[in-house]
Amino acid sequence: MAETPNYQLYISLNHIKPPIWRRISVPSGLLLPDLHIVIQICMGWTNAHLHQFVKDSVFYAEPSPFDDFPLTDYRKMPVRDLLQAEGDHITYEYDLGDGWEHEVRLETIFPPGEGPDKPACLAGARACPPEDSGGPWRYPHLLHVLADPHHEEHEDMLGWVEEGFDPEEFDIQAVNAFLRRRKFKVAR
Secondary structure (H helix, E strand, C coil): CCCCCEEEEEEEECCCCCCCEEEEEEECCEEHHHHHHHHHHHHCCCCCCCEEEEECCEEEECCCCCCCCCCEECCCCEHHHCCCCCCCEEEEEECCCCCEEEEEEEEEEECCCCCCCCCEEEEEECCCCCCCCCCCCCHHHHHHHHHCCCCCCHHHHHCCCCCCCCCCCCCHHHHHHHHHHCCCCECC
């Protein structure tokens, strides 16, 4: 069976300044549910909420009998079905209530046999926002309050973050160690 190309993807969390981003490498045949897991690990999310991918106003996710809008079952779809040429992009939405949108852009297509053949995080900047922190519109407020120990909400907001939370920190070694322990499904 012929090898498939590997992709270098750039993922940025929309509506956040300065940017929170990751550069990752994945096999082009990685199934979309596993791309979801890779994004969760690389960004620092905990997979506690619903998610979906969106391209050209089409929603891709695991169907549920409770869905009240059309979506495409993504469980057997490889990444290459949505991202085919350098510059192509999709939206990854996580925690539909908080509205965390990520742009996922195909930066580089490595020829078969070149580039990392397993998911890996190549670079990134800044920590992921804490779960349930209110989305991109509330997160700046959380950071403002955490930076001011005299703010009236400071003690309450400390409960939203893990001890030692540093919004500027990103631990790429920990991310890659976690990725190496996982098995991912790749279509050929």
